[in-house]
Amino acid sequence: MEVRHIALVILLILFSCKENISDYTNIPDKKVPKVIDYNFDVRPILSDKCFNCHGPDANKRAADLRLDTEEGAYKTLKDNKNKHVIISGKPDKSEVMFRITTKDTSKVMPPKETNLKLSEYEKKVIKKWIEQGARYQKHWAFVTPTKPKLPEVKNDEWVINEIDYFILNKIENIGLQPNLKAKKERLLKRVAFDLIGLPPSIELQNEFLNDTSVNAYENVVDKLLASKHYGEKMANHWLDVARYADSHGYQDDGARTMWPWRDWVIHAFNENYPYDKFVTWQLAGDLLPQKNMEAILATGFNRNHKITQEGGVIDEEYRIEYVTDRTNTFGKAFLGLTFECAKCHDHKYDPISQKDYFKTFAFFDKVPEKGLVGTIGNFADPPYITINDTLIKEKLSFINKKSTHDVRVMVMEDSVGIRTTHVLERGAYDGKGEIVEFDTPKAILEFDKNKFESNRLGLAKWLLNKQNPLASRVYVNRVWQDIFGIGIVNTPGDFGMQGDLPSHFELLNWLAIDFQENDWNIKRLLKQIVTSATYTQSTIVNSKKLEVDPENIYLSRMHRTRLNAEMIRDHVLASSSLLNDEIGGPSVRPYQPDNLWAAASSRRGLLAQYIQDHGDKLYRRGIYTFIKRTVLPPVQTTFDAATRDQCEVKRHSTSTPLQALIMLNGPTVLESSRVLSEKLNEEDSSLEQKIEKAFQLIVCRNIKPEEKDILLKYYEDQRGVFTANPENASSFIDVGEYPISKNRDDIKVASLMQIIHTMYNMEETIMKS
């Protein structure tokens, strides 16, 4: 009991300072900066602790006081005209200082009932800021960036390209040194997964290891960027953003056929469409001056949201829900803002009023659609296009349609004058208020009606206008996040006041402008990142780095990150040679316990039962796995795949015992182990060579002697075990539907399979190191 009490006490201590521990501002010896910066030092405090009641939301504003504007903060008090909230340069005369430092619990701010508290550090910052003049600045994200100069660095030999100046400058400022280059084989695995989502083949590994030329790495990068699998890798994240799924998502959750849109996304990335074109087509491909079937297909982006087929719903309630989803997705995916917070009331932190929300909403509100069209069995609700073989032949050759049946794909369409858009009071579908016209939040960029059409095409032009402070920064940040594991802004869906500040503000601006200046060229951006010294350094960590920068915010080493759900599957299939590397087409249903769908279904519709596919459909890449929204693919979900319920811009990366069970007992890993074992056993090579080759395929590097030693001994042990129990060998290798190899020796296959299966379970196997 005593021991337990100690632990409890420790936890109590931790808990009692819960609000502050994770907060860097509470580090006791943290020094208040010499010059206080409003955006980086003060605003995060005010936003987090004060704006809820004294911020932009006019309806919730207490004491008629707002602290988010200079005008509001300099005012006199509502009930005492002799006192000012803040007097520039005079903290002692500013009511704010009194309120945040007073011991009087009836007067202290934030009030006790908010459960919020200012730390000593935070109070000091505010005091010093007032002393220095209490100057306000516009929130960084709403200011159009300018291209900064490259910072100075000492160790310029390390630098490869511009990115490295920004990174190294900060590393040097905190007294660290960057790492040296990663070992070639590790670098190759890393870059292959980052660019094509697949492991490097043995041929590529050997070619790269033997290529001693200066351009060896760059050549590999170019090769990967030109691979047809590049588009699949890039689509992986975009499908999360676009909340892509193969079912409608509510109640009976019937099937839909949006996969031709997915084929387009892969095609667009492979063709390296500039980001502005890629986005414009998805937002407004139906409104281009010239009718363009491909661009119309691209607008399927905004029909990927959930659609109800529940009988008895109120039509308008759901139609509003769909428009809401598009508006919120627009905010999060392209602007990195939490628009959804402004649907029911003015945004509490960011300058987006409820009226702004519905003005933006208006762009997506003119679709000739209904909340409820039909009950289960409807694959596509109007508006949709019908894709037949002729259309594919003539215009959409990238669509991988296997059957001769036509496919209906939902797309966007505007019907001018179809309806007026209203502010909806409290966000309720039937709370129709004032009528509003097309517009966007002014704080981001004025929507100049002379320049931009009053429709989604105009909205896309507004978004991608070079003066728009967000579009480019939001996208380069996500590309960065996809590669490094964390973004320069670690809240990729919230660049607003409550989001994290950028770790490298100038780098973010530089990348964003450089991206625009180079015609939004995505492949170029990726190449720039993966050829930098920052990216190509090793992941090795030492005690000093762990002490100074435990979370590696300053990138004095490369992050070690886990492969995502789809990559794990793809890696297992590719390394065992099972992968069917066909591009595009309808979604497939790989192995999955068949009771999962049935147990949760209403027994109605095509998706009431899971009907597993067979043959080569079992071995397709993870992005083609059928996504039924109400019962997600269990393996991918366990490895943190997105739910596709709404737009997602960031996945968790957890490690749990349930993941271990999948790697240990799941049929795909076992089957791949069996098939690879069979293949290697058919080869004319020694046992050592077989193990070396398997290791190179799976871990993507040469095996170390001590590793080989462990595995060889384990093999001999297993061979003994299986020889003593041959029936166990036969059962063990009886896994998966892939045809068995001729004349196989069960005991040899089982023993090597065990070794291979162990390799698949190694920690390093599913890591980018």
Place this chain on the structure above:
Amino acid sequence: MDKEFFEHRLNINRRHFLGKMAMGVGGAALGSLLIPNLFKGSKATNTELPLGIKHFASKAKRIIMLTQNGAPSQLESFDFKPKLREMFGEDLPDSIRQGQRLTGMTANQKSFPLVGSKFDFKQHGKSATWVSDLFPNIAKITDDICVIKSMHTDAINHDPALTFLQTGAQQGNRPSMGSWFSYGLGNENKNLPAFCVLLSKGSGNGQGVYSKLWSNGFLDSTHQGVQLSASEDPILYLNNPKGMDKAQRKKMLDHLAELNNLGYSEFGDPEIHSKIKQYEMAFRMQTAVPEITDLSKEPAYITEMYGADSMIPGTYASNCLLARKLSESGVRFVQLYHQGWDQHQNLIRDMPKQAKDVDQASAALITDLKQRGLLDETLVIWGGEFGRTNYCQGKLTKDNYGRDHHPRAFSIFMAGGGVKAGMSYGETDEFGYNIIENPVHIHDLHATILHLMGLDHEKLTYKHLGRRFRLTDVHGHVVKDILA
């Protein structure tokens, strides 16, 4: 590897981890789930697991939620309205309906003929609680339960209403109640998930369930509900492959750990150790979970109490018995769903079957917990996502009627965990249409459940996308009247 340096790194990691833990008390549980021996080597060497910390003292430690999916009719279960029988076939007065919205299924009906329960009601126990004859076993335990007859919700259709009941929001990917408890209080058992989900189906009109109902939302996926299915593999891929026994599996894990340790000496990444620990936990789960899900060793008097169905895996009765075992083993939140309660038509035919599926086992679960002295620390909640209309959907005859969705008033009951026993709370009008006394909104129910578990619904928050989210959003009041 330099030992001191090695230790130093471990310490850094430990500190780092504790720092992260401040995000929520559940961090402690997260640590215990993933890295059971995390605290080993620190001064507080501890073989027992650190528990999550409550905001204040309370009796309830665990929850078993018996969600009756599809919405059972309150008018045939707990809310007795003789007036509706008297007014059989008469139209619902406008003064009662007050222009409230109806679903698309009955909004266009020309009339709204009132219909009373076909089934008789009686008062039971010292508490004189009204229960219909469809629930004879629940009728016997009325002095152990608290019936709330004044529940109301915002949603009028199944999907949003069920999502609202489970997550506190009709739309959006919010964490389920069980995930909030896993996050807030952690787990008591290091070999089982903190939040388990069990599904069953009745023969009535079903509505399906959705995995988003047990989603972790924006919380870490370690707080996700783990569905235990009635198959050989109760947890996804729990069983070893054919031809591999426990000893061989153990041997494989030992070799794996050896290889992974070599990786650690190269990278120094503490995550490698946590990975080794997860594999160990997976291995322990392989023993612990089948032991729990094996109901064959339960004594006869127990299985008889839950009914014959309790021996058929995947039935509601079997899930209730399993829920008791899981809860008894320390699973924080056991969530059951029983489908088939959507009696738009043929209520007289279908509702008795649904009631029969759940009546005996629901009562047995409460009695069983009580006999074991666990009812005080276990909160049991029974109910659906909304209620049903007092008027008939479709054609009304003497022998057949159905009821549409009614969000404005419905009944649920709770037992144990610090709830007043033998109580009926709240009243509806004589038409059973509007609440006239002590309304309890879904947000209030959530606030009360959190309170019973020792958590302040305004303090259990998670910061996501710049906002501190709560199960109760910005609403909810604890219903103090029903606290024991």
